[in-house]
Amino acid sequence: xxxxxxxxxxxxxxxxxxxxxxxxxxxxxxxxxxxxxxxxxxxxxxxxxxxx
Numbered sequence: 001x002x003x004x005x006x007x008x009x010x011x012x013x014x015x016x017x018x019x020x021x022x023x024x025x026x027x028x029x030x031x032x033x034x035x036x037x038x039x040x041x042x043x044x045x046x047x048x049x050x051x052x
Contacts, residue, residue: 025031
């Protein structure tokens, strides 16, 4: 049971670090791709038919 006294704070700290990293990446707009979808829809590289 003494192990839980170490594992619970360590897991909370690691979870907090992950949350801070995620919030930082969202605020720095790393997930925004306004040009990508516009270019992909015009490309023939992604079609539903297999190439012969």
